[in-house]
Amino acid sequence: MSKAKILIPKIFPTSRDRINGYDAVYAEVLKEGVPGLSEVRAIALAGQQKIGEAELELMPKLELIAKFGVGYDSVDVDAASRRNIVVTNTPDVLTDEVADLALGLLIAAVRRIPQAERFLREGRWRNGETFPLSPSLRGLKAGIVGLGRIGEAIAQRLRGMNMEVVYCNRRQKPGCDLEYYADLTQMAADVQVLIVATPGGGETDKLISREVIAALGQHGTLVNIARGTVVDEDALVEALKNGRLLAAGLDVFAKEPKVPDDLLQLDNVVLLPHVGSGAIKTRQDMGDLVFDNLDSWFAGRGAITPVR
Ligand code: NAP
Numbered sequence: 001m002s003k004a005k006i007l008i009p010k011i012f013p014t015s016r017d018r019i020n021g022y023d024a025v026y027a028e029v030l031k032e033g034v035p036g037l038s039e040v041r042a043i044a045l046a047g048q049q050k051i052g053e054a055e056l057e058l059m060p061k062l063e064l065i066a067k068f069g070v071g072y073d074s075v076d077v078d079a080a081s082r083r084n085i086v087v088t089n090t091p092d093v094l095t096d097e098v099a100d101l102a103l104g105l106l107i108a109a110v111r112r113i114p115q116a117e118r119f120l121r122e123g124r125w126r127n128g129e130t131f132p133l134s135p136s137l138r139g140l141k142a143g144i145v146g147l148g149r150i151g152e153a154i155a156q157r158l159r160g161m162n163m164e165v166v167y168c169n170r171r172q173k174p175g176c177d178l179e180y181y182a183d184l185t186q187m188a189a190d191v192q193v194l195i196v197a198t199p200g201g202g203e204t205d206k207l208i209s210r211e212v213i214a215a216l217g218q219h220g221t222l223v224n225i226a227r228g229t230v231v232d233e234d235a236l237v238e239a240l241k242n243g244r245l246l247a248a249g250l251d252v253f254a255k256e257p258k259v260p261d262d263l264l265q266l267d268n269v270v271l272l273p274h275v276g277s278g279a280i281k282t283r284q285d286m287g288d289l290v291f292d293n294l295d296s297w298f299a300g301r302g303a304i305t306p307v308r
Pocket of ligand 1: 070072091146150168169171198204207225252274278
């Protein structure tokens, strides 16, 4: 039986054996001119590569888009569905990893861990200076925007740290004992820590608006591990600059890999290069789940983790 042609980035975190089961076309960026595109039946899609009508047009034989990662806001799923193309993602296997990082960002931002480390490396401790006291997480209430798989894992960790946790989703979660807010601005006004864990895309664009940031206020800390587009970045920068927000911990940005210069200049933010799931084991598990989907699909058993 001939091997199915698939499109895959050159360095993909799964075993060579698994890739060898396919006729692989290697390309980092999907665009006109990549040889063999017209024969491609599936894509292992990593990064923020956009797939819309124009890209789908290049691959008339495409059956499956297997996204590496849980967020699939870069893929036009409606356009794919119209062509009977199935889209899969890699939920669950990265949940705990991303939740760990969210906690790391929160503690780093409030307790000023990177700033303290810079202070030590600069020799200032050795020279007799004392690092200023930081704010505390003790007694703070945290609000999670997007209490899904990752949001729940974050809530579990926050409760382990004896923090009170509330949440805002579009709908109340049945069986969830955390206090629910239908009104995001109201929740932001009632908490001192706001953690964003929603999907990206049009529906959540600038959900964390100027108004929400103002409600969080001068003692508030924002942590975003979702997508940069979910936060009004200009309003965030202004608030951080003018002391109308205490701090922020950000793993994601609106125009990655570009980070606004203003953010780079600020001392009250912790900035990471989108590494939420970026641990070796988890990235391998994600790569394997992409291939589990491909194998299942081409064995005629359907996709394992379709997005809808
Ligand atoms: P999930 O289980 O689908 O959870 C998403 C949650 O967001 C759901 O509970 C949903 O509840 C809520 N939600 C959706 N739209 C909302 C809105 N407008 N307002 C308030 N809540 C809303 O997804 P997950 O696995 O936890 O992943 C969440 C997101 O994390 C991904 O989509 C991705 O963008 C991001 N992520 C980032 C990294 C990283 O490296 N930083 C890694 C993995 C994932 P309702 O439907 O009830 O609103």
